[in-house]
Amino acid sequence: MKTDILLKGAIGALALTLALPAAPAQAEDSVYVPLFTYRTGPFAGSGTPIANGMHDYLTMLNERDGGIGGVKLIVDECETGYDTKKGLECYDAVKPKNPVIVNPWSTGITLSLIPKASVDKIPILSMAYGLSASAKGDVFPWIFNPPATYWDGLSEILKYAGGGSIDALKGKTIGYLYFDAAFGREALPFFQSLAKEVGFNLKLYPVAPADMQNQSSKWLDIRRDNPDLLVMYGWGAMNPTAIKEAVKAEFPMDKFVSIWWPNDPDAAAAGDGAKGFKELNWHSAGANFPALADIQKLVVDAGKSKTPKDEIGQVLYNRGVYNSMLIAEAIAEAQKITGKKVVTGEDVRRGLENLNIDDARLKAIGLGGFVGPVKTSCADHNSHSATFVQQWDGAKWVKVSDAIAPDSAKVMPLLDEAAKAYAEKNAGWPARAEPCDNK
């Protein structure tokens, strides 16, 4: 009796669990694009508009053009909750379905996936997040982080604050309010080396993930130190909290500049006091683009999306659209290079390496004037694009600067060094064996 039950139980459980992850049958002419998203948890505030933007653009391509190059896209969301454990679970769940690209949307998950990419032959697109050093294509052939790294972004903020030159900040006090995990710390070594080189006084205000909504003690310090410039690298609930605290502490908004992640509601939540808050961005806010109009018509109005009415055009929604635009262009480029219709992860890696999205191409896909050009190569997986500063006027973002190029002279040597150090620390890091298409 007992053994019988055990045996049956074991066989039953085994059969059930082995059957669980079986992929749904896939159509012949389709490309599988998993999207790692988070609509739950403490980061849902930032994650949801991005998830909507990514999902809607790819769905729009399916509806309007029947996919890319006549091949339908299978868009599949996997909920990570910004949690590394769940991210790995998502990765293992999608891997048997032959994904052509993975977007981790978390620096922590990206770090865990970087060593796997070359083994599993699945390229990783960590769009303007993740490991800055992965911009070096000769060391990280499978990792892509266009259009700018966190180090580029920092140099752009400092250049803006220094009126065009970082060296003008000599002797100033600069505060760095950051999310104290892999993401916020990513910019730290570059910031510290700049402080030494240029000679400004760097004050650090780390915000632990558990204390995102409890920053009052940090703001006491900020008020005491009264920095001449406060740089913020925040995510999720940290951004609206920081802006609210800044208003409460009467910190002058014109000295408060953030990296590209705060969304419209983050600033709006702080009320009128948030007027004048600035952040970097590289694409337009607003919905006056043909591609976004198509999304509105074919996807949102047709009830094929969870996007709320006013979300299209918000900064992070458009960020999601931009991310999907890169995916779509990489797949299109891969089709062009290989001549195949149904491309694989290896083909899309080549596509990502040969991106050349200029103004004419942007116009052709209905995003003319949405964003500056992006061009990648085998050595440069990032394109180190220029960004601009936008300011919150109480209701919308207003562009207040021209394009600011990163300070390559300062970023590049450190980037080379970091890539080399990563390869050295991870003994047995494979040398690049992938052939190059654009020598």
Next chain:
Amino acid sequence: MFYREAGEYKTTYAADMAIFPIRQDRYGVALILIVAFLVIPAFGNQFFLNTMMIPFLILSLAAIGLNLLTGYTGLLSLGTGAFMGVGAYACYKLETIFPEVNILVWIIASGLVSALIGVLFGLPSLRIKGFYLAVATLAAQFFLQWCFARVPWLVNYNDSGAIEVPTQTLFGLPVTGPTATPATRYLVTLTIAAAMAWIASNIVHGRIGRMWMAVRDMDIAAELIGIRLLRAKLLAFAVSSFYVGVAGAMMVFLWFGAAEPEAFNIDLSFQILFMIIIGGLGSILGAFLGAAVIHLMPIALRAVPAMVGLSIDAARIDQLTLMITGALIIAFLIVEPHGLARLWQTVKQKLRVWPFPY
């Protein structure tokens, strides 16, 4: 009528005191081991091994560790996550300083480091009890996690503050790093987990286990019959932290492949504590059952709608999973407040007298 000891004669004291006195039980355990060692690695696919079995075994091992402390010795600890972190960071440091030594040696050695730290934080346990001790271990949780985030030496001055796992081999096969196959990592995990579960079972059934249980049930009485409380409690902290530390090292090296300090936060401590509460305090089997409920049930729940052809979007499934898991936990605890292990005992007792209950 098939599951009973009638007709099984015991001729030695050893047989009489065996952990599994009934023959059917021994066959059952042997069968589980055969399935675990031979069938699963041969037929399990990557998702099953990577996402279900490896984490399940590692979490079970951590739950056994906490159960030795909380379930057997009665010392409530909320620092499990941090002690797992100690194991992981110790293993990373040892591995990067002496890369030529086999990784398995370092996984076990990192347990010793964790045991040392555990003893240190266990010292107050002689004076403070119950919830107050829980608060003291909470301090360990926050202090150690702070160390992981703030002491750059622990991560070899890595810019991102994360630890990364290099490729290491065993008998020529890679066991850690991206090139290690799931089956290899599963077998290594299973071997360590099975061996350590066997050792734990022997510890708790022997003199030390009885000593711990005497301390748990009434420490003054235990002291009166000649048990030295300080040594008993510190030993419990040491052995428990050893188990937890090994589990932590395995979590990073055989499962995650890279880790941030956030991986060892208070949520992990609570998760392991829930495992032993649901599985059964003071039971090795309970640790496995609890880990299965807390780790495997959400994954199964997520997979069910897809299996029956329902398409529910990812975020909603996640929220549903949370709600259903919560409801099931409450239901389990109402049906059997002493945990699943006790439920299993009851079922076994019923089976023994079936079909003529008396």
